[in-house]
Amino acid sequence: MAQQERALKTRLLIVEAAGAVFDELGYDAATTTEIIARSGVTRGALYFHFPSKEAIADAVIASQDQFLVPPDHRVRLQATIDLTMSYARRLQHDSLLRGAVRLAVEQASYRKPDATPYVSSHEVVCRLLREAEANGELLPTADPEELTPLIVGAFTGIQVLSQAHNNRLDLLERVSALWKNLLPAIAVAGLLPHLDTSPEARPR
Amino acid sequence: MAQQERALKTRLLIVEAAGAVFDELGYDAATTTEIIARSGVTRGALYFHFPSKEAIADAVIASQDQFLVPPDHRVRLQATIDLTMSYARRLQHDSLLRGAVRLAVEQASYRKPDATPYVSSHEVVCRLLREAEANGELLPTADPEELTPLIVGAFTGIQVLSQAHNNRLDLLERVSALWKNLLPAIAVAGLLPHLDTSPEARPR
Numbered sequence: 001m002a003q004q005e006r007a008l009k010t011r012l013l014i015v016e017a018a019g020a021v022f023d024e025l026g027y028d029a030a031t032t033t034e035i036i037a038r039s040g041v042t043r044g045a046l047y048f049h050f051p052s053k054e055a056i057a058d059a060v061i062a063s064q065d066q067f068l069v070p071p072d073h074r075v076r077l078q079a080t081i082d083l084t085m086s087y088a089r090r091l092q093h094d095s096l097l098r099g100a101v102r103l104a105v106e107q108a109s110y111r112k113p114d115a116t117p118y119v120s121s122h123e124v125v126c127r128l129l130r131e132a133e134a135n136g137e138l139l140p141t142a143d144p145e146e147l148t149p150l151i152v153g154a155f156t157g158i159q160v161l162s163q164a165h166n167n168r169l170d171l172l173e174r175v176s177a178l179w180k181n182l183l184p185a186i187a188v189a190g191l192l193p194h195l196d197t198s199p200e201a202r203p204r
Numbered sequence: 205m206a207q208q209e210r211a212l213k214t215r216l217l218i219v220e221a222a223g224a225v226f227d228e229l230g231y232d233a234a235t236t237t238e239i240i241a242r243s244g245v246t247r248g249a250l251y252f253h254f255p256s257k258e259a260i261a262d263a264v265i266a267s268q269d270q271f272l273v274p275p276d277h278r279v280r281l282q283a284t285i286d287l288t289m290s291y292a293r294r295l296q297h298d299s300l301l302r303g304a305v306r307l308a309v310e311q312a313s314y315r316k317p318d319a320t321p322y323v324s325s326h327e328v329v330c331r332l333l334r335e336a337e338a339n340g341e342l343l344p345t346a347d348p349e350e351l352t353p354l355i356v357g358a359f360t361g362i363q364v365l366s367q368a369h370n371n372r373l374d375l376l377e378r379v380s381a382l383w384k385n386l387l388p389a390i391a392v393a394g395l396l397p398h399l400d401t402s403p404e405a406r407p408r
Contacts, residue, residue: 026310028232105364106230106310115368146381149365153378154354157361160309161353165319174357177350181389 011049013039015063018056019096022103027057027110057103057110061117064100068124076132077187078195080125081179084155085199088171091159105160121152142186154178172199215253217243219267222260223300226307231261231314261307261314265321268304272328280336281391282399284329285383288359289403292375295363309364325356346390358382376403 017039021030032053036043050056067090073079090097103110104117129144138144158178162171179197187195221243225234236257240247254260271294277283294301307314308321333348342348362382366375383401391399 026232028230104368107368115365118365118368142385147385149369149378150358150362150381150385153362153365154358154382155361156364157359158354158357160360160364161319161322161357164311164322165353174353177354178358181346181351181354182385183389185385185388 007049010041010045011059014041014046014049014056015059016096019060019063019099022057022060022099023095026106027053027103032056054110060096060100061103063096064104064117065120067094067097068120070124070128075137075191075195076128076135077137077183077191080128080132080151081195081197083124083128084151084175084179085172087155088159088175092168092171101156101159105156118152118156121155122148125151137188137191138186139188147182147186151178151182154182175199211253214245214249215263218245218250218253218260219263220300223264223267223303226261226264226303227299230310231257231307236260258314264300264304265307267300268308268321269324271298271301272324274328274332279341279395279399280332280339281341281387281395284332284336284355285399285401287328287332288355288379288383289376291359292363292379296372296375305360305363309360322356322360325359326352329355341392341395342390343392351386351390355382355386358386379403 014035018030018035021034021038025034030053032043032046035056036046039046046056050059067087068083071079071082071086073082087097091101100117107114107117126144126148129138129147132138133142133144155175155178158174159168159171162168162174176197176199179195183192183195183197218239222234222239225238225242229238234257236247236250239260240250243250250260254263271291272287275283275286275290277286291301295305304321311318311321330348330352333342333351336342337346337348359379359382362378363372363375366372366378380401380403383399387396387399387401
């Protein structure tokens with residue numbers, strides 16, 4: 001058990017160091033040597049857990065899931081907004097998540113473009129929007145199937161531009177503007193004024 | 205004069221070949237050797253025009269501007285929609301534009317992230333939205349300064365996801381969904397039903 005715990009801890013050290021390295025250098029320029037140096041593990045330990053740089057990148061991308069836990073707000077549209085805000089806040093401060101997002105956006109470098117890195121976000125947002133629909137929060141013309149890829153895609157590009165402009169300093173304001181301008185097409189009129197899209201942190 | 209024309213033609217051959225190479229390989233993996241092979245020019249000619257791979261990448265990014273000519277539709281919101289649709293269509297078919305967009309999205313590989321690749325798109329969209337505002341096409345709450353980075357950012361991410369899912373086959377449908385869900389927050393009610401956001405090509 002102690003040995004298993006140690007192995008899990010080593011794996012986590014590697015994934016966190018790799019996230020930071022991929023965030024800074026991208027997939028092509030990242031090396032296992034750099035990941036080993038940052039994580040403080042031995043090369044043997046790294047290869048025990050991961051047969052290749054690609055396997056490490058897959059683990060970094062999979063680590064996104066921990067940032068995709070939907071808040072339990074009764075209004076499911078508010079929970080969706082809050083999820084994107086907390087994800088944005090983590091992107092500003094967590095180099096593991098930044099590394100995962102960089103790999104997702106630049107995945108053409110490490111494998112043929114495919115949609116795997118976006119599956120979890122898609123599932124979580126789509127489930128929240130279906131719950132919102134079941135609650136009567138959505139306009140009849142609002143379609144969760146159409147809105148989900150739009151929200152995931154728009155968020156992805158908005159954070160690319162925020163990074164390019166000011167290293168994601170204004171990311172929350174940009175996500176707030178996205179919601180402000182999407183919600184009139186999504187939320188029923190009675191709910192609209194009660195949804196909080198402000199970039200400030202809210203008590204949870 | 206003939207010599208100058210030849211030089212311009214050579215420069216164009218290099219930029220177009222480089223666009224295709226950056227599109228397929230990304231900045232890090234692209235080599236001047238590959239660009240030379242594809243363009244059919246000599247290494248001497250390449251270095252006559254471009255001192256470095258970075259200089260070629262800058263020229264590929266600058267080539268985007270030719271795809272950012274606003275249509276002359278009287279309704280400026282329609283011109284904005286049409287511009288994004290024709291840009292999306294070019295992205296599907298033009299490897300030079302695809303190379304420019306990949307460099308913009310993955311720019312962290314070739315220089316510190318900066319917003320230069322998005323300046324032209326930002327300027328064109330912002331000018332169109334201001335003209336729409338002056339025409340009385342916008343709701344009083346719609347702010348071109350807020351909408352421009354949102355539209356440019358959302359478009360950027362939507363094409364990243366469309367590429368990941370199906371090599372941009374459904375890009376026009378995704379851009380159409382963006383407009384359908386943004387316009388209720390942007391356009392005055394009287395104009396809204398007259399705006400054409402369908403992904404089909406329209407006569408110009």
